Amino acid sequence: MLQYIISTEEKGVIIYHYLTTEMIVAATIMIITFIGIFTEGLHGFHRTKFAMLGAVTMIIAGQIMGFYTPEKALDAIDWNVVLLLGSMMTIVAIMVPTGGFEKIAYSVAHLSGGKPFILMVLLGSTVTVISLLLDNVTTVVIFGPVIILVARTLKITPIPYLMAAAILSDTGGVATLVGDPPNLMIGSAADIDFMTFFTHMGGIVFLVWVAILFTLKILFKKELNIVTDNIDFSMHGIISDKKTWNASLFTLGIMVILFVYHHHLGWDAWMVAALGFTLLLFLAPEIDLDVTFAKIEITLLTFFIALFVLVGGVEESHFLQYVGGYLLPFVQHDLLIAAIVLMWGAAILSALIDNIPFTTAMIPVLLGFEAQGINVTPLWWSLAIGVGLGGNGSHLGSTANVYIVTLSEHLSREQNDPSLAITPGLWFKKGTPAMIVSLLVASITIGVFFDYFSS
Numbered sequence: 001m002l003q004y005i006i007s008t009e010e011k012g013v014i015i016y017h018y019l020t021t022e023m024i025v026a027a028t029i030m031i032i033t034f035i036g037i038f039t040e041g042l043h044g045f046h047r048t049k050f051a052m053l054g055a056v057t058m059i060i061a062g063q064i065m066g067f068y069t070p071e072k073a074l075d076a077i078d079w080n081v082v083l084l085l086g087s088m089m090t091i092v093a094i095m096v097p098t099g100g101f102e103k104i105a106y107s108v109a110h111l112s113g114g115k116p117f118i119l120m121v122l123l124g125s126t127v128t129v130i131s132l133l134l135d136n137v138t139t140v141v142i143f144g145p146v147i148i149l150v151a152r153t154l155k156i157t158p159i160p161y162l163m164a165a166a167i168l169s170d171t172g173g174v175a176t177l178v179g180d181p182p183n184l185m186i187g188s189a190a191d192i193d194f195m196t197f198f199t200h201m202g203g204i205v206f207l208v209w210v211a212i213l214f215t216l217k218i219l220f221k222k223e224l225n226i227v228t229d230n231i232d233f234s235m236h237g238i239i240s241d242k243k244t245w246n247a248s249l250f251t252l253g254i255m256v257i258l259f260v261y262h263h264h265l266g267w268d269a270w271m272v273a274a275l276g277f278t279l280l281l282f283l284a285p286e287i288d289l290d291v292t293f294a295k296i297e298i299t300l301l302t303f304f305i306a307l308f309v310l311v312g313g314v315e316e317s318h319f320l321q322y323v324g325g326y327l328l329p330f331v332q333h334d335l336l337i338a339a340i341v342l343m344w345g346a347a348i349l350s351a352l353i354d355n356i357p358f359t360t361a362m363i364p365v366l367l368g369f370e371a372q373g374i375n376v377t378p379l380w381w382s383l384a385i386g387v388g389l390g391g392n393g394s395h396l397g398s399t400a401n402v403y404i405v406t407l408s409e410h411l412s413r414e415q416n417d418p419s420l421a422i423t424p425g426l427w428f429k430k431g432t433p434a435m436i437v438s439l440l441v442a443s444i445t446i447g448v449f450f451d452y453f454s455s
Helices: 021-038 047-065 070-076 079-098 100-112 116-131 136-154 159-173 181-190 194-219 242-261 269-283 289-294 298-316 319-333 335-352 355-371 377-393 399-415 424-448 450-454
Strands: none
Touching: 021 047, 021 298, 021 319, 021 355, 047 070, 047 298, 070 298, 079 100, 079 136, 079 181, 079 242, 079 269, 079 289, 079 298, 100 116, 100 136, 100 242, 116 136, 116 159, 116 194, 136 159, 136 399, 159 194, 159 377, 159 399, 159 424, 181 194, 181 269, 181 355, 181 377, 194 242, 194 377, 194 424, 242 269, 298 319, 298 355, 319 335, 319 355, 335 355, 335 377, 335 424, 335 450, 355 377, 377 399, 377 424, 377 450, 399 424, 424 450
16 A cells, blocks of 8 residues: 655645545546547547546446545536536537528628638638537537538638638637537536626637637638639528527527526526527427437537546545645746646647546646635636637647548548648648637737736
């Protein structure tokens, strides 16, 4: 048995200065699980399978060693995140078959007059606005194929527009509580309501969005200078189920209002989404629930649940308190520098690996700082910005990016044209500079308005 010492206590919170056997076992399980998750392309096992394996192993090891139980594992799951994400997925599954999103995309193409950069601006704006309410993955799944159709009609390469859709959807998702899965986790852990999240993130995301758009204009200068045929898109795109589409828009409008006031009602965000979903079922009674539920990404929800259980075990072993003990002096010394370092560190790691596991692991650390009386408010915002914008740094940085890359690869094989595939090298040349510019803008904004982000 490893010998250890449990050291000091500050403001009722025990700080562990030496590793315990329980910490080592829990940390080892987490690290091996994360390695399995991040290398799914090498071994062929889906990341959810590794997350489930890690969660089960953590429960068994914790029960044997006395620091974790199945009951504690259930308590570790943030059901607010799971139920909110599941409800929003279901609403989107109802909206997609109506043809409404395709109609929006073709209307945007018509409005651009065939001018490539104007088309990028308008498509980017549309994707960003939709990403405020629907998660970025759903947004690119909806618009990716439509962008290819528009590009084919104009006889231009879809690459700049596909990459812009992924990057700007990632960026837009940072602005709201429901725009990106890590935001749901941060908002739930830090008790941040929808309106507070938007008022703090909306302005900084807008500045970053403008900077990214003009960065992409420079990076894709050659592709965006091509003269296109001014094709009339006004007759393209037909809403096949107007009743359901209109009912969905009305429901989303009600949900926006309730998201703004959900804290005043004493509701968590999941309650708003669940109410909206229920309302939509009665406004559009012909919806087939079996078909709709079959389209929910159960795999993603299971991934979340398994990660919560996994990190819950690490937290119960007190390993995260041990790590926090080393970070604590740095945070106490200069909170602004700590916030900026956390933002860049989170972004770099999110560019290399998926941002969800990193967010899951960081939340208990920040909560530990908060329990010791430290104002961690700016660190929550830095974490949200870092994991959100960092996804733009590589083709694997976010699930939205992975989908767009996969879509381009299918198109390349179909057309037998390698230039239509978004390669890791191409993303490094275009996406990574966009991420760096966005982080520079965000760092300057955080520095200038630090008092606001600290309040």
